[in-house]
Amino acid sequence: MSIDPIPAPRVYGGVDWATDDHAVAVVDADGEVLDRFAVSHDAAGLRSMVKRLLKRGVTEVGIERPDGPVVDALDQAELTVFVIPPGQLKNLRSRYGSAGNKDDRFDAYVLADVVRTDRRRLRPLVRDSAATTALRRSVRARRNLVAHRIAVANQLRAHLQIVFPAAAGLFSEIDSDVSLRFLERFTTQAQAGWLSVKRLAAWLRSARYSGRTPPETLYARLTGAPHGDTGDHDPVDAAVTLAYVTTLRTVNAQIEPLAPRIAEQLELHPDGAVFTSLPRAGKVRAARLLAEIGDARGRFPTADSLACLAGVAPSTRQSGKVKAVTFRWGADKHLRDALCDFAGDSRRANPWAADLYQRARARGHDHPHAVRVLARAWVNVIWRCWQDGVPYDPTAHGALQTVLKQDQKTVTDQARQAAA
Structure with missing residues (x-):
């Protein structure tokens, strides 16, 4: 009569991800700590982490984020990864005490122990394909740049409301090409005072303005707006205006080429047509x-x-x-x-x-x-x-x-x- 072998006790790991180094904890099936250590965020440190986890018999690891070099290293070692978001981890700390203190070594232990106790409620991390991961990086980079452009445009608008209010609402979009061209040519209220309907019309033609709004209407906006702060500090205000304009030009130049690259990635993706x-x-x-x-x-x-x-x-x-x-x-x-x-x-x-x-x-x-x-x-x-x-x-x-x-x-x- 053969006797089934007694299965080895499960061992669980937890990794508290950080910028420079990572805290790691290993617990057994009863929640007792078997090992605690820290590794540096470099190739040698990640290799050491994986080697030590495997030596302890760890097969499942809890971590707060679903991507990055740490997750890649765990995935390559064929360890099952469970992602426990930071907000959820914050609430889980109360299981182990009411103080609510934040400590990397303690968080690593909580991550490991939650994998032990809540394993049936957690879903293993399923990785997207390399094409999807690359597309996500491109899309999020463009999104971040657009958000940065909006922030700089708001800062420029707030600055103009003080020194040159007429320019803040002259065109429909303050970060449009014609608006930036106008601010590069007329950086202060005093410079805009030189304009007349005829001169403004000539400048609009030179700037290749679409002509949706007639020069008379734009000139009325210029003259009807309150006057900005003028005086000896005009050069300083002009320098600030140009700094914002240059920043917007730079951000726009980085956003523009991303759209066709994203379209190309989408075209090649198997799920693009969906x-x-x-x-x-x-x-x-x-x-x-x-x-x-x-x-x-x-x-x-x-x-x-x-x-x-x-x-x-x-x-x-x-x-x-x-x-x-x-x-x-x-x-x-x-x-x-x-x-x-x-x-x-x-x-x-x-x-x-x-x-x-x-x-x-x-x-x-x-x-x-x-x-x-x-x-x-x-x-x-x-x-x-x-x-x-x-x-x-x-x-x-x-x-x-x-x-x-x-x-x-x-x-x-x-x-x-x-x-x-």
Whole structure:
């Protein structure tokens, strides 16, 4: 009679990721600490970390972030990685004490012990393909540069409101090419005083202005605005204006070439056609959706799991007879922003989306809430197309076809009433 071997006790690891070094803890099946150590953030340190974890028999590791060299090293060693976000880790500290102190060595222990105790509730990290990871870097880099451009434009506008208010609202966009050209030529209120309607018209022609607004209207804006602060410090104000303008020029020059690169990455991606088929998705918006959702299907086994991580599904709280449905704060903000950006614009091209949005507004929701309601509905459609690897087909979208038939019936009824 053979006797089954007694399985070896499970051993778990936790890594508190940092910029310069990382704290690591190893616990056994009873939660007792077997090892604690720190490694430097370099190739030798990461090799030492993996070697020591494997020597201890660790097979599963908890960590706070899903990417970076540390995760790559753990993945290459074929260790199962569980991501426990910083917000969740902060709440988990209260299990082990009420002081709430932040300590890297203690956090590493908490990460390891949570993998031990909550293993059944955690989902192993599923990595996206290299193409998706590269696309995500490109999309987020462009997004960060656009955010930086908005910040600098706001700083320039605030500066002009004091020294040259007329220039702050002269053109529709303060960071447009014609607006920057104007500020490079007329940096102060005193220099703009030289302008007349005729001179302004001549300058606009030299700047190749589109001509959407006539020179007379632009000149009226210049003369009708309050005068800025003038005096001996004009050269200083002009230097500040030019500093902001130069910064905007530089940022714009870096943003511009990223769009075609992102479009090229999207074109080569196997899932590119799925996201470009969505209404008003374009190239950059479609790439952003793909980059944030990823291509690891196992990460989102249901549409609800995608909606919850994106924060477009509300959070329900109930205590006794009190039940509250509130905004979901715990979410992937990059994913939520990408979905809501798409959903908010889709209503301009998709009657079903427009109808959902209008019905949400009619119920008293403000614009952001109505967009989240629409994004939640789009998640079901996007998830199905993404799982099946097929582009969005409006003719196969039952809810859209129902809205279109209702609209057609309304038009027909109105025509009959008019004829009667």
